[in-house]
Amino acid sequence: MEKSKKQTVFSGIQPSGNLHIGNYLGAIKQFVRLQDETDALFCIVDEHAITVPQDPRILREKTLEVAMLYLAAGIDPKKAVIFIQSQVPAHAELGWILNTMTPLGELERMTQFKDKSAKSSKAGILAGLLNYPTLMAADILLYQTDLVPVGKDQKQHVELTRSIAERFNNRFGQTFKLPKELLNKQTARIMGLDNAEKKMSKSAESKNNHIALLDTPDEIRRKIKIAVTDSGSEIKYALKEKPAISNLVAIYSEFSDKPISDIEKMYFGKGYGDFKKDLAEVVVEGLKPLQEKFKTLEKDPEGVLKILRAGAKEAAERAGRTIKDVKKKLGFVL
Numbered sequence: 001m002e003k004s005k006k007q008t009v010f011s012g013i014q015p016s017g018n019l020h021i022g023n024y025l026g027a028i029k030q031f032v033r034l035q036d037e038t039d040a041l042f043c044i045v046d047e048h049a050i051t052v053p054q055d056p057r058i059l060r061e062k063t064l065e066v067a068m069l070y071l072a073a074g075i076d077p078k079k080a081v082i083f084i085q086s087q088v089p090a091h092a093e094l095g096w097i098l099n100t101m102t103p104l105g106e107l108e109r110m111t112q113f114k115d116k117s118a119k120s121s122k123a124g125i126l127a128g129l130l131n132y133p134t135l136m137a138a139d140i141l142l143y144q145t146d147l148v149p150v151g152k153d154q155k156q157h158v159e160l161t162r163s164i165a166e167r168f169n170n171r172f173g174q175t176f177k178l179p180k181e182l183l184n185k186q187t188a189r190i191m192g193l194d195n196a197e198k199k200m201s202k203s204a205e206s207k208n209n210h211i212a213l214l215d216t217p218d219e220i221r222r223k224i225k226i227a228v229t230d231s232g233s234e235i236k237y238a239l240k241e242k243p244a245i246s247n248l249v250a251i252y253s254e255f256s257d258k259p260i261s262d263i264e265k266m267y268f269g270k271g272y273g274d275f276k277k278d279l280a281e282v283v284v285e286g287l288k289p290l291q292e293k294f295k296t297l298e299k300d301p302e303g304v305l306k307i308l309r310a311g312a313k314e315a316a317e318r319a320g321r322t323i324k325d326v327k328k329k330l331g332f333v334l
């Protein structure tokens with residue numbers, strides 16, 4: 001199919017820490033699949049990352065690391081546009097414009113804002129954290145996006161993007177396409193290994209919360225060994241009754257490509273110990289190709305930067321068309 005007839009897909013990941021298997025299963029794995037069927041753009045959203053304080057040296061390092069992980073996971077710059085958000089100024093420009101039209105109350109009721117601001121004192125909450133969703137709306141709307149593959153935690157932000165776009169279109173005439181979130185039910189919310197009530201997160205306090213994509217095999221084995229389980233001993237996918245085991249079964253299923261029902265059968269009559277031992281090996285093996293490719297990419301940072309610059313050039317051209325239209329409609333002198 002011609003690129004122009006394909007659906008446009010946009011998504012991004014923040015270089016705000018070590019990427020984990022939640023980011024991989026909830027987002028990146030879908031990106032790889034989608035690049036073949038759609039017109040896809042995958043961004044490293046460094047401007048989002050600074051909504052909480054970042055060490056500049058680490059931010060730079062993590063930005064390149066996310067780019068290398070995209071490539072190592074199989075995102076192909078010949079099929080998808082890969083770029084860094086701050087290299088395309090239209091994101092910040094449209095983000096500001098959308099800020100001026102978004103009611104404060106809509107931003108204050110966002111779950112991510114409530115969760116993240118609860119971790120800081122009032123004086124420590126930055127305005128950028130509140131305005132995160134308007135910048136995310138800008139990211140998506142600039143490319144006339146149809147679909148946004150995300151984990152469940154970002155669903156609310158895509159819904160807000162839709163209402164921001166609708167309001168703009170109603171006031172100024174058709175400008176933005178209305179995007180939809182794309183969730184993979186089984187992996188939309190991978191939970192923390194230390195607490196099955198909370199999602200796996202880069203910024204979780206405990207290092208045992210997540211398996212990072214670059215964890216060594218021994219680290220992976222150790223983290224799975226100490227992962228929380230539920231009462232009883234049955235290996236069963238039952239979210240309400242057995243949230244911790246269900247989470248581990250979902251991870252097993254995704255890394256082994258085995259349906260959940262097969263896994264339940266395989267471990268019928270066996271205990272948590274046997275299951276966890278095998279799960280660790282499934283994850284170690286599942287991450288091996290990505291980790292090997294990452295090691296090769298790491299040796300050629302210039303090559304990766306070249307891909308990112310070319311991606312930013314293409315993204316800027318496409319975003320430029322939307323931002324020009326927006327400015328004209330607002331009455332800005334061009």
Ligand code: AQP
Binds near residue numbers: 150151187203204
């Ligand atoms: N636990 C998760 N399960 C499934 N999907 C997840 N995602 C994040 N956590 C899970 C998805 O990964 C993509 C990138 O996320 P992000 O970097 O934009 O930020 P986030 O959603 O806030 O992810 P983290 O890991 O929790 O980062 P911090 O701690 O920095 O905020 C998104 O598609 C997200 O849905």
